[in-house]
Amino acid sequence: MSVDSKKWLLLIHQIPPQPNALRVKIWRRLQHVGAVAIKQSVYVMPLSGQSREDLSWTLREIVEGGGDGSISEACFVEGLSDEQIVRLFRNARRSDYENFIQEINNLFGDQYSGQSDPKAPSSKGPLQLSRFQRRLDDIKMIDFFHSPERTTAENLLTDLKNHLFRQSPPENPRRMVFGNWSGKTWVTRQNIFVDRIACGWLIRRFVDSSAVFKFVPEPHYTPEPDEIQFDMYDGEFTHEGDQCTFEIMIQRLQLTDHALGPLAEVTHDIDLKDRKFAHSETDGFCALLTGLVAAHPDDDRRMTEGYRLFENLYTYFERQTQK
Numbered sequence: 186m187s188v189d190s191k192k193w194l195l196l197i198h199q200i201p202p203q204p205n206a207l208r209v210k211i212w213r214r215l216q217h218v219g220a221v222a223i224k225q226s227v228y229v230m231p232l233s234g235q236s237r238e239d240l241s242w243t244l245r246e247i248v249e250g251g252g253d254g255s256i257s258e259a260c261f262v263e264g265l266s267d268e269q270i271v272r273l274f275r276n277a278r279r280s281d282y283e284n285f286i287q288e289i290n291n292l293f294g295d296q297y298s299g300q301s302d303p304k305a306p307s308s309k310g311p312l313q314l315s316r317f318q319r320r321l322d323d324i325k326m327i328d329f330f331h332s333p334e335r336t337t338a339e340n341l342l343t344d345l346k347n348h349l350f351r352q353s354p355p356e357n358p359r360r361m362v363f364g365n366w367s368g369k370t371w372v373t374r375q376n377i378f379v380d381r382i383a384c385g386w387l388i389r390r391f392v393d394s395s396a397v398f399k400f401v402p403e404p405h406y407t408p409e410p411d412e413i414q415f416d417m418y419d420g421e422f423t424h425e426g427d428q429c430t431f432e433i434m435i436q437r438l439q440l441t442d443h444a445l446g447p448l449a450e451v452t453h454d455i456d457l458k459d460r461k462f463a464h465s466e467t468d469g470f471c472a473l474l475t476g477l478v479a480a481h482p483d484d485d486r487r488m489t490e491g492y493r494l495f496e497n498l499y500t501y502f503e504r505q506t507q508k
Contacts, residue, residue, distance in 0.1 A: 192232040196240045198247050198254030207250040214243050219327025221273045231329045275332045281324045282334035289341050314349055315446030317342055367393045370412045375400040377484050379474050380456040381416045382491035383431040400484040429456045444503035
């Protein structure tokens with residue numbers, strides 16, 4: 186966006202002192218959309234259709250919460266200059282980029298020092314990379330004037346990607362060559378729910394579109410030579426540490442699709458019930474899966490219907506990351 190435009194949108198608002206939660210909520214929303222304060226209760230954004238929409242929704246929340254406000258188009262004639270306002274935006278994004286850069290540098294430091302815990306979130310490979318990429322994309326969306334620190338952050342993320350995929354994955358006696366996974370029968374426990382349905386979707390979407398599934402009554406099972414177990418005690422893919430099978434499968438496949446990150450986090454929270462990631466979509470998706478299980482006691486039917494649910498949620502997250 187050009188500094189020469191000299192046109193801005195101002196949100197001028199009043200929020201009642203109580204409840205304090207409304208004030209905090211509005212402050213967080215304004216931070217999220219990239220607005221900066223030029224004085225108390227006066228926020229500015231570059232003039233654009235997206236900025237107008239973001240501030241309009243914010244103003245609606247203020248009014249519904251008992252406050253008041255207005256949105257105006259403005260040009261600054263005296264006092265603040267356009268260059269000073271641009272500097273405010275760049276300073277705000279500089280802080281975001283510096284925190285981002287520091288976290289990646291910390292991750293590099295842990296790995297090079299050999300102090301990294303293989304079960305820690307910072308060692309989750311593709312999932313960690315996906316989260317960093319989404320975070321950088323979010324910062325860039327509100328970096329209206331291309332802060333100088335952006336290039337450093339982008340280059341550092343590229344270095345992280347190269348580092349992660351230059352390293353050989355840890356030896357695992359159950360690990361198989363990718364090409365050997367096609368044409369196999371995938372075995373898991375009966376009465377499938379979120380983790381096993383998610384894995385079935387991942388297998389059919391990224392590994393073998395015609396994969397065959399076998400559901401067995403016992404957690405311990407002796408597989409045939411052409412069978413692969415998942416979400417089983419002795420399976421090739423199963424829970425490890427605080428990660429569900431779906432998360433482990435994404436890592437082993439070395440998938441870096443950005444939409445898989447939030448999809449894995451929703452699956453994790455439903456399966457492990459720890460609300461670690463707390464996505465807004467989690468409760469609704471859990472309700473859909475619970476209804477699916479109640480309506481279809483047959484596991485084959487659950488897998489077929491569940492595939493559609495996961496495909497829809499994946500498409501949703503894919504569009505979110507593209508935005």
